[in-house]
Each structure stands twice: as structure tokens, then as C-alpha cells.
Amino acid sequence: MVSSKDVAKHAGVSQTTVSRVLNTPERVKKPTLKKVMDAIDELNYIPDGNARSLVQRKTRTIALISGPLHNPFFSETTTAIINYANAEGFRTNVHFINDENSEEVYNSVFENKVDGIILSSIYLDDPIFNKLEKSGIPFILFNRKHQSEKNYVEIDNRQAGYLAAAHLLDKGHKNIVWIGGPLTISTFKGRMEGFIQALEDHQVTIPKERIVITDTKREELYDTFLALQKSTEKPTAICAATDAIAIRLMDFYISAGIRIPEDLSIIGIDNVELSRHASLNLTTIGMEDERGLGFLAVEKLFEMIYQKNKSCIQIQKSVRLFERNTTMDHKFI
Amino acid sequence: MVSSKDVAKHAGVSQTTVSRVLNTPERVKKPTLKKVMDAIDELNYIPDGNARSLVQRKTRTIALISGPLHNPFFSETTTAIINYANAEGFRTNVHFINDENSEEVYNSVFENKVDGIILSSIYLDDPIFNKLEKSGIPFILFNRKHQSEKNYVEIDNRQAGYLAAAHLLDKGHKNIVWIGGPLTISTFKGRMEGFIQALEDHQVTIPKERIVITDTKREELYDTFLALQKSTEKPTAICAATDAIAIRLMDFYISAGIRIPEDLSIIGIDNVELSRHASLNLTTIGMEDERGLGFLAVEKLFEMIYQKNKSCIQIQKSVRLFERNTTMDHKFI
DNA sequence: TTTAAAAATGAATACGTAACCATTTATCCG
DNA sequence: CGGATAAATGGTTACGTATTCATTTTTAAA
Numbered sequence: 001m002v003s004s005k006d007v008a009k010h011a012g013v014s015q016t017t018v019s020r021v022l023n024t025p026e027r028v029k030k031p032t033l034k035k036v037m038d039a040i041d042e043l044n045y046i047p048d049g050n051a052r053s054l055v056q057r058k059t060r061t062i063a064l065i066s067g068p069l070h071n072p073f074f075s076e077t078t079t080a081i082i083n084y085a086n087a088e089g090f091r092t093n094v095h096f097i098n099d100e101n102s103e104e105v106y107n108s109v110f111e112n113k114v115d116g117i118i119l120s121s122i123y124l125d126d127p128i129f130n131k132l133e134k135s136g137i138p139f140i141l142f143n144r145k146h147q148s149e150k151n152y153v154e155i156d157n158r159q160a161g162y163l164a165a166a167h168l169l170d171k172g173h174k175n176i177v178w179i180g181g182p183l184t185i186s187t188f189k190g191r192m193e194g195f196i197q198a199l200e201d202h203q204v205t206i207p208k209e210r211i212v213i214t215d216t217k218r219e220e221l222y223d224t225f226l227a228l229q230k231s232t233e234k235p236t237a238i239c240a241a242t243d244a245i246a247i248r249l250m251d252f253y254i255s256a257g258i259r260i261p262e263d264l265s266i267i268g269i270d271n272v273e274l275s276r277h278a279s280l281n282l283t284t285i286g287m288e289d290e291r292g293l294g295f296l297a298v299e300k301l302f303e304m305i306y307q308k309n310k311s312c313i314q315i316q317k318s319v320r321l322f323e324r325n326t327t328m329d330h331k332f333i
Numbered sequence: 334m335v336s337s338k339d340v341a342k343h344a345g346v347s348q349t350t351v352s353r354v355l356n357t358p359e360r361v362k363k364p365t366l367k368k369v370m371d372a373i374d375e376l377n378y379i380p381d382g383n384a385r386s387l388v389q390r391k392t393r394t395i396a397l398i399s400g401p402l403h404n405p406f407f408s409e410t411t412t413a414i415i416n417y418a419n420a421e422g423f424r425t426n427v428h429f430i431n432d433e434n435s436e437e438v439y440n441s442v443f444e445n446k447v448d449g450i451i452l453s454s455i456y457l458d459d460p461i462f463n464k465l466e467k468s469g470i471p472f473i474l475f476n477r478k479h480q481s482e483k484n485y486v487e488i489d490n491r492q493a494g495y496l497a498a499a500h501l502l503d504k505g506h507k508n509i510v511w512i513g514g515p516l517t518i519s520t521f522k523g524r525m526e527g528f529i530q531a532l533e534d535h536q537v538t539i540p541k542e543r544i545v546i547t548d549t550k551r552e553e554l555y556d557t558f559l560a561l562q563k564s565t566e567k568p569t570a571i572c573a574a575t576d577a578i579a580i581r582l583m584d585f586y587i588s589a590g591i592r593i594p595e596d597l598s599i600i601g602i603d604n605v606e607l608s609r610h611a612s613l614n615l616t617t618i619g620m621e622d623e624r625g626l627g628f629l630a631v632e633k634l635f636e637m638i639y640q641k642n643k644s645c646i647q648i649q650k651s652v653r654l655f656e657r658n659t660t661m662d663h664k665f666i
Numbered sequence: 667t668t669t670a671a672a673a674a675t676g677a678a679t680a681c682g683t684a685a686c687c688a689t690t691t692a693t694c695c696g
Numbered sequence: 697c698g699g700a701t702a703a704a705t706g707g708t709t710a711c712g713t714a715t716t717c718a719t720t721t722t723t724a725a726a
Contacts, residue, residue: 001390003712014676019714029674029722044467049444050392051712053383054681057334061426069412070606075402082427086434091426091441093394094415101419108424111382134377247610254611273403277580278587279612336682347706352684362692362704384682387711673722680715685708692703 002043011039022047053113061091062301063109065119068096071216071244072272074120077142077294081118084298090115097121102128110135116305118297122146123184138304140313142297145186153297153315157187160269160285160319161194164239167267167283167321169202172330173237176204179212179224179249180241188213191241191269210235216245225252236265236330243268243275243284250280250326261328271322281325287317335376344372355380386446394424395634396442398452400476401429404549404577405605407453410475410627414451417631423448430454435461443468449638451630455479456517471637473646475630478519486630486648490520493602493618493652494527497572500600500616500654502535505663506570509539512557512582513574514549521546524574524602543568549578558585569598569663576601576608576617583613583659594661604655614658620650 008015013032020028021036053059062085067074078094085092093112095105106128109117117139122129129146132139145152168176178195181188192211199206214220228234240246246268250260258264268275271286289296296315303309341348346365353361354369372378386392395418400407415425426445428438439461442450450472455462462479465472478485501509511528514521525544532539547553561567573579579601583593591597601608604619622629629648636642
């Protein structure tokens with residue numbers, strides 16, 4: 001590997017001058033500048049970012065800890081985050097977290113001394129939050145928040161759940177099922193609370209078993225689907241906590257010959273790009289802001305990295321209904 | 334930032350011993366081991382991966398240069414690659430490449446001294462290939478290959494195009510349109526050649542304008558759709574070079590009230606997970622191997638990194654038809 | 667010209683770790 | 697108990713860069 005010393009020797013200058021050519025070229029005379037540049041070209045010299053990081057204590061790298069990409073929400077946020085970082089000249093270390101690997105993921109992130117961390121994988125009472133704060137590395141949570149209510153960018157989850165339920169109630173549905181993920185996650189908790197609040201405000205009561213808290217994996221969702229199919233009084237509408245859940249469920253129902261929305265209405269939350277596809281046309285709740293949570297979060301992260309914004313970031317974006325074709329008036333037979 | 338020297342001082346040992354505790358703990362006595370471990374815990378010491386990289390000349394990082402995640406093919410390969418790398422204890426720098434940023438992306442990759450590069454973004458005559466070879470860094474191409482035919486993992490693209498066309502011909506379609514991306518990309522070139530070969534073998538000739546070479550972006554595909562709708566003799570079947578293209582086109586056609594497959598058959602290539610969704614049910618061509626190209630490629634990359642495999646990797650996976658519900662017999666009206 | 671100031675360059679050092687070599691301490695066997 | 701050998705530990709250096717400080721060269725002013 002050719003180093004700046006090699007370039008220096010080849011150009012007949014000191015290593016310091018080579019460094020200056022790369023970083024402050026205006027402080028070096030034209031002729032020597034040319035000599036060094038020529039040497040750099042001849043030797044195909046590329047400065048070592050790692051060595052630079054070591055002395056500058058800046059890595060120009062951020063870590064992204066994301067949910068799985070088969071959830072379109074995360075493929076959208078991941079795209080926005082990486083592209084933003086790249087445009088800033090930063091690299092992005094991407095990690096996908098699950099129940100088994102979380103410790104390794106966080107260790108890996110901390111060992112690599114990144115300049116910022118952006119994550120959507122935290123639990124309400126996650127102990128990793130304290131470690132993040134202690135580390136002194138700028139970090140931001142998107143989509144989810146910690147119970148400490150610090151450094152997050154989210155949608156108004158209660159409002160989202162409320163609007164979703166209200167939409168179904170407006171359509172005359174009373175037999176509604178909520179299908180969401182664990183309540184240890186702020187997103188699911190907030191959305192479910194909004195859902196329940198809407199039912200209460202409309203004086204609709206549903207039995208406990210109509211609130212399904214499940215894992216968001218394919219298998220668990222399939223089990224949920226099967227259980228609902230077996231139940232005596234089948235729901236006329238489903239309120240899914242995320243578009244990803246809604247889209248999965250649609251797959252199961254349509255495969256079973258159940259028509260949506262004629263036989264069953266379904267609504268999601270997130271307004272992912274895929275939900276607009278003519279084959280899905282999923283009614284959903286989403287942000288007005290077209291840029292998405294990933295973009296908003298990474299933008300804030302870079303404000304923190306550049307020290308422009310030292311305050312605690314608490315952003316909650318308002319949502320609205322995007323009515324499409326998976327929900328319709330309940331028919332009284 | 335607390336360093337190994339701080340730990341050493343706190344534990345009353347040398348920095349060397351601290352290093353040994355972390356790397357070869359069996360070579361240090363139990364009592365001193367404990368002393369050092371305690372000091373590590375007390376000071377919350379985390380070794381600096383960058384400094385380690387510098388001295389060991391290994392970064393435990395790979396670079397992934399991928400196509401966009403809104404293409405489900407890439408969200409699947411990206412997932413497989415990152416998870417594989419993480420399981421090996423490696424980090425992954427992810428970059429999304431487009432026509433404007435390719436130079437910056439490659440510069441960024443070379444500056445960061447990664448241990449391996451995996452990319453699906455290369456053109457047949459891409460000059461970056463030589464730079465990759467010169468760099469001495471293990472690298473592998475997936476999905477696409479370079480004209481030099483070195484270090485790639487792909488499907489048999491000619492076979493894929495051939496099977497797709499043959500399927501439509503078997504169904505009685507003669508008025509078939511090919512919609513694919515630029516021929517500077519091996520994937521599109523091979524698939525189109527296979528498509529044309531199948532037509533020839535079946536003694537079917539189609540006019541030039543039935544071979545549409547376009548950009549794979551949404552806007553260009555929409556223009557293609559509009560042009561086809563305006564054409565005097567509309568096709569009865571479309572052969573899309575990728576599932577992503579097929580799924581986009583389905584969106585346009587269904588929105589325009591055209592029924593698939595009754596009014597128009599459509600077939601894709603790649604067999605992405607999403608194509609199986611009951612709302613799409615896209616007939617497509619794909620690998621038998623469930624693990625996907627991303628997995629196969631990253632597996633080979635790590636063989637190269639670990640020096641197990643120094644040979645030139647040339648892998649071409651056979652494909653087959655996955656018949657679903659977007660293709661049907663052509664009705665002679 | 668002389669001299670002060672500014673510009674240009676170089677030498678030495680630090681960043682945090684692993685590796686190499688040297689030294690000390692413990693263990694074993696006769 | 698003594699010497700040989702193995703185990704354990706420490707001192708020093710290298711990795712490749714940016715930075716600090718010192719020195720030389722150039723420029724501008726007197």
C-alpha cells in the first residue's frame with residue numbers, strides 16, 4: 001500500500017507537505033503543488049481514511065440500525081438515510097437488528113467509533129438508551145421513541161391509530177380487529193392507544209380478544225389470520241398497526257378467497273410507497289410531509305454532528321387519512 | 334475517550350497486557366486477567382476498531398454498492414449480504430449508485446480501505462473494473478458481469494429471457510413486447526438476447542419497435558406505457574426484463590382499467606418475494622436456489638477474503654419458470 | 667540594501683492499537 | 697536446592713495520517 005511518505009519521497013518533499021496538498025492546497029506553492037500532484041497520480045496514491053480518522057477523531061461514518069428491509073417502510077427510510085449521508089460525504093454502516101443479535105450489533109457499533117447513530121430499533125425501556133447517552137456520540141431515534149422521550153422523530157402514533165379506527169367506524173364497522181406488535185415498542189403502543197381511544201369516543205366496545213398483540217413476523221401473522229378465520233364472529237374490518245402488517249394480511253386473505261374490501265375492510269398505517277400500487281391500493285394513515293421519517297431524522301442527526309443543534313430533538317409529525325380501495329361501507333346483511 | 338493505556342494505568346499493568354487480555358487471554362495469568370477485566374468494566378473501555386484496523390491492516394468491513402431498494406431484488410440481496418457480513422463479525426458500508434454519483438461512491442469506497450467489495454452496479458465495459466483489479470481488494474459482482482467475465486455471480490440471463498418468451502409463445506401469444514433496460518448492462522443484454530432467440534426458434538418475428546430499451550426509472554417506464562397504449566396494434570403480452578419493471582407496469586395498466594391477465598399477459602424475471610403476493614401473483618423466471626444471488630455472492634466474497642478461494646469466480650445459476658396468474662392463453666377474438 | 671513580516675516547508679509527535687523482542691517470574695526435574 | 701525451561705509480562709515500535717512547532721525562504725516595507 002502506497003502511503004503519503006512514499007509520495008513525499010517520490011516528489012522530494014516532506015510528508016507534511018503531501019498532507020497539506022490534500023487538505024490546504026492554498027498554503028503550498030504552485031510548483032511544489034504540481035510536483036506532489038504528479039507523484040500522487042503516478043503512484044496511484046489514495047489517502048487512508050482510517051489513519052485520518054485516528055488522528056482527527058472523526059470517522060465520517062454513521063451507523064444505521066434498522067428494521068428489516070422486507071418491510072417497505074424500512075427500505076424507504078434506509079434509502080433516504082444512506083443517500084443523505086453519502087451526499088454529506090459520509091459512509092453508512094448498516095445493521096439489521098433482531099431479537100437474537102442486538103448485543104452484537106450494539107457492540108459492533110460502539111467499537112467502530114462512528115460520528116453518529118440513527119436507529120429505529122429501540123424498546124420503550126431499552127437499557128441501551130443509557131449507553132447511547134453515555135457514549136457521547138450524537139444519536140437519534142426514528143419511528144420509535146424511548147420512555148425518556150429524548151431525541152426522536154416519529155409520527156403522531158396516537159393520532160394515527162385514532163384516525164384509522166375513526167375511518168372504519170365512519171364506514172359503519174363495529175366488529176373491528178386491531179392487529180399490532182408488542183407494546184414494548186412505542187409505535188405499537190401509541191397506535192393501539194389511539195385506536196382504543198377512538199372506539200371509546202364513538203361508544204363502541206369490543207371484546208379483549210379483538211385486540212391482537214402479536215409478533216410482526218410472517219409466521220405469527222399467519223397464525224393470527226388462522227385464528228381469526230376460526231373465530232365464530234369474524235371481523236368486518238381490520239386495523240393493522242403498519243402497512244407491512246396490512247399487506248401481509250391481504251396476502252393471506254386474498255389467497256383464502258376473501259375479497260377486499262367487499263368481504264373485509266383493511267387499513268394500515270405508514271403510507272408506504274407500495275401501498276399506492278394499483279394491485280394493493282391500501283387505505284392508510286400517513287404523514288403529510290412527503291420526505292419521510294428517515295429523511296427528517298438523518299437531517300437532524302447531521303445538525304447534531306455539526307453541532308448546530310445541541311438541544312434535545314423531539315419531533316412528532318401530524319398524519320392524515322389516505323383513503324384508497326381496501327376499505328368500504330359495512331353492509332348490513 | 335478512554336484508551337488501552339488508561340486501562341493499563343488503572344490496572345497497574347502495561348498496555349501490552351491489556352491488549353493480550355483482549356486478544357489472547359489464555360496467555361495471561363488469572364489474577365492479572367481479572368485486574369484488567371475489572372479496569373475495563375470500571376472505565377467502560379471499548380477498544381477502537383479504527384486503530385486496530387490501522388495496525389492489523391484489516392478493517393473487518395466490506396463495501397456494498399447496490400441498486401436502489403425500491404427494487405425488491407436489491408432489498409432482498411442487501412438483506413442477505415448485510416446479515417451474512419454481520420454474522421462474520423463484519424460491518425457493511427452501503428452505497429446506492431446512480432448515474433450522477435458513481436465517481437464519489439467509488440472514491441469513498443477506495444478511501445476507506447475495506448476488506449472486500451460486493452457490487453451489482455457495473456456496466457459491461459465499465460472502466461472501474463480495472464481499478465478494482467488493481468486495488469488488490471477482493472471483490473465480486475452479483476447480478477451483473479463485466480465484459481472480462483471475471484468474478485461474478487449471476488443467473489443464466491439468456492436462459493431466463495428464453496424461458497420467459499417461450500412461456501408466452503406457448504400460451505399462444507405472438508404480439509409480444511420486450512421491455513428492458515440499457516444493453517450496456519449484462520443482465521438486460523443477456524435476457525433480451527434469450528428473448529430474441531426464443532422468438533427465432535419459434536419462427537415468430539416481431540417488429541423492431543416491439544423491443545423497447547428504456548431506463549428503468551418510473552418516469553421512463555410510464556412514457557413507455559403511454560407509447561404502447563397509443564400504438565395501433567397493442568401487444569397481448571409483455572415480457573419485462575425484471576420483476577421490478579413488471580410490477581411497475583402492472584400498476585400503470587391496472588390503473589388504466591386494463592385487466593391482467595385477461596386483457597394483457599405479463600411476465601417478469603427474478604422471482605422476487607413480492608411477486609408471490611396474492612395481489613400481484615406475478616408469473617416470473619427465477620433461480621431454483623432459494624438462497625438468492627446476494628447470499629451466493631457474499632459467501633464467495635468471504636471465501637476470497639479468507640483466502641480460501643483465490644481462483645476467478647464465475648457462477649451462473651440455472652433458472653426455471655414460476656407460473657402464477659399474470660399470464661394466460663391468448664384469446665383469438 | 668536592510669529588516670521585519672509573511673509565506674512556505676520540514677521535523678517531530680500524537681492518535682490507539684497489535685506485534686516484536688527483551689526481560690522477569692514461575693515451574694519442572696534431577 | 698539449582699539450573700534449565702516455560703510462562704508471563706513489559707518496553708518499544710509501526711501502522712498512515714494531521715497537527716504543532718521550528719526553521720528556512722520569500723516578499724514587502726523602509
